Amino acid sequence: MSVITVSRQFGSLGKEIAEKFAESLGYKFLDKAILESQYDKYGIPDVSFEKYDEKNPGFIEYFKSGKDRYLRYLKTVVFENSKEGDCVICGRGAHLMLQGIPGVLKVRIIASEEIRAARIAEQLECDMKNAERIINQYDKNRSGFHKFFFEQDWRDPEYYDIILNTDDLSIDSCVDTLLTMNKCECLQSDPQILKRKIEDKFIAQEVIISLMYEHSIPIDILDVTSVDGAVTIKGTVTVEQNIDQCVKAAMEVPGVKSVDPEIYFITNYMGY
Template sequence: MAIITISRELAALGDEIAHELAELTGYRFVDKQTLENRITSYGFTSTKLEKYDEKKPAFWASLSKDRDDYIHYLKTALYTEAEAGSCIFVGRGANAIFKDVPGCIFIKLTAPLSVRIERVKSYFHCDEKRAKQIIEQSDKDRSAFHRFFFDIDWVNPVHYHMVLNTGFVHPATAAEEIQHLVQLLVTPETEAQLKARLQSLSLGQKVMHHILYTLGIPIHFLEAVYIGDRLVLRGVANSQSAVEAAVAGAQQVPGVGQVESEIQIIQEYSVMP
């Protein structure tokens, strides 16, 4: 079992290579529509999704609770798909979300600007000037998306196991190269580690959902992470009762054992006139 994430520039043939790779490996290609359908099934509307999907949100949207809801539901969707078995994700910050998870392979696809321009001209039936504008906007959006939500430099190769120039490599060849890399890196040990890590990530996400969305307990910046066999809650609350309610809520989620709190309490206060 393995998870492959493909980060791609516009017109670097991300979907084409993902399809080829899925055929070679038998992995599921979890495409954009599949993820969108899953996210909207949680109650996050398509209109809201459009404000955040692979772009930096506008000023007011960046301050909205919808921002936190988006990243919560995106992680939930990715973890759910990953738990179902070996799969391929394209974009959506999957490489950042699965960072440091054993058994995950991170790929970046690029191509020379001249090649990308020709591909965009052909796809959108536009002239060179318009094609370049489309590419520049896409690059700006994707870079800002990764900076805003994950604080990473999307173009930096240190975030990837492999960077492929699709201006020189056919999609079928690129898929074969990625498959070979997966065969080299994935072992029974990494597969076992991946399954265990996905289980803990998914369970932590369920705990957060139960505390924040089902019970509506006001814990800001909530995290639910496993350290060994202990589930540790982190965040900020304004009362001890909220902390106690969060711990009790976590214990209500099936599969959760020992729960510890590292939630900080910051008392609200009023400024005297």
């Protein structure tokens, strides 16, 4: 059981490599279309999140609640799909969501701007100038997406286990390299530990969604963690009864075994 994330520059052949890698392993391949098709189970239409689709949202969007809502549901879908393992996730910031979890191989595929532009020019039958404009816009959007939602620079090599440059490497050679790397003992993990850690992340997101969007409980500075189903909720409320409401709502989430509410009651006259 393993999980692989593939981050890629536009025109680097990253998606093609991820798809063939998944096929070679017999793993599920998960990309934007597949992940976002699952939003409807939460009653969220795709169109409501279209403006956040690996784009660089505007300044005003930063202050809108839709940002947090989008990220919560995106994380939930990624965790739900990855907790059973044996999957390759292409894009969506999955490499950042799954940081620190043993058994997750984090891959980045790059290529020089010149090579990427040449590929796009051939694919779209356009001149090099337009091809360069297109890849620059995609690079800007994807960089903005990661900054906006994760406050991280997706180009930072510390977030990846391996970076492959496809200027000279073929799709097949990259897949062969990744197949070998996926077998490395240093990247192996107890399948049960991997599953449990991702399940805990999934449970925490489900609790957050329950509190914020299903029950609409007013709670500030919300943070939820889960360890083997033992959930801790941190935050502040201005109505004391909301603490019990949070506990009750959290206990209704599948997989939650206990709830420790580290929630503080802040009265209005305390200056908040």
